[in-house]
Amino acid sequence: MSAVKTEAEASAPALAGGKDEPKDAERREFFAKLGMGSLIVAAMGTGLFTYEYFSPNVLFEPSPIIKAGKPDQFPPGTVTFDPKTRIYVINGPKGFYALSAICTHLGCLTAWKPELNLIACPCHGSRFNRDGVKVAGPAPNPLPWLKIWLSDEGYLMVDRSTQLKGEEFLRV
Numbered sequence: 213m214s215a216v217k218t219e220a221e222a223s224a225p226a227l228a229g230g231k232d233e234p235k236d237a238e239r240r241e242f243f244a245k246l247g248m249g250s251l252i253v254a255a256m257g258t259g260l261f262t263y264e265y266f267s268p269n270v271l272f273e274p275s276p277i278i279k280a281g282k283p284d285q286f287p288p289g290t291v292t293f294d295p296k297t298r299i300y301v302i303n304g305p306k307g308f309y310a311l312s313a314i315c316t317h318l319g320c321l322t323a324w325k326p327e328l329n330l331i332a333c334p335c336h337g338s339r340f341n342r343d344g345v346k347v348a349g350p351a352p353n354p355l356p357w358l359k360i361w362l363s364d365e366g367y368l369m370v371d372r373s374t375q376l377k378g379e380e381f382l383r384v
């Protein structure tokens with residue numbers, strides 16, 4: 213008998229099982245887990261895409277209707293500026309009214325200047341009196357008067373989406 217093994221004889225134990233069989237099992241288990249993981253990731257992606265596809269494409273904006281506060285929060289003769297809601301609530305001699313604080317020139321947010329007794333726009337210098345009438349600057353229109361009413365609970369309510377055609381006062 214020859215002591216020299218052929219190449220086929222040398223690799224025979226590996227093919228017939230023996231010592232390498234546990235390694236093959238581990239490898240198969242690894243690939244099975246990898247495949248399962250890929251399927252789970254793909255299923256999650258599909259689920260997410262389907263959810264996005266069927267969700268309504270809606271932009272949720274805050275309501276245009278503002279609960280400004282109780283009338284006694286606005287002393288007579290005051291102009292109250294609320295930068296959050298972008299409105300002025302004015303308690304004038306004829307009653308309450310509300311103005312938009314958005315400049316009619318290019319839409320900057322105006323501010324009440326009590327020392328000037330004016331509403332001023334910081335962008336290009338437009339000025340408005342407390343009735344919203346422009347007194348200086350490039351703004352083409354007065355500040356819009358907004359619908360104002362008293363709720364059943366006694367709050368001043370302002371609808372920022374409804375501009376009045378003329379001056380209207382709310383007597384409380």
Ligand code: FES
Nearest residue numbers: 315317318333336
């Ligand atoms: S945006 Fe107010 S003056 Fe231009």
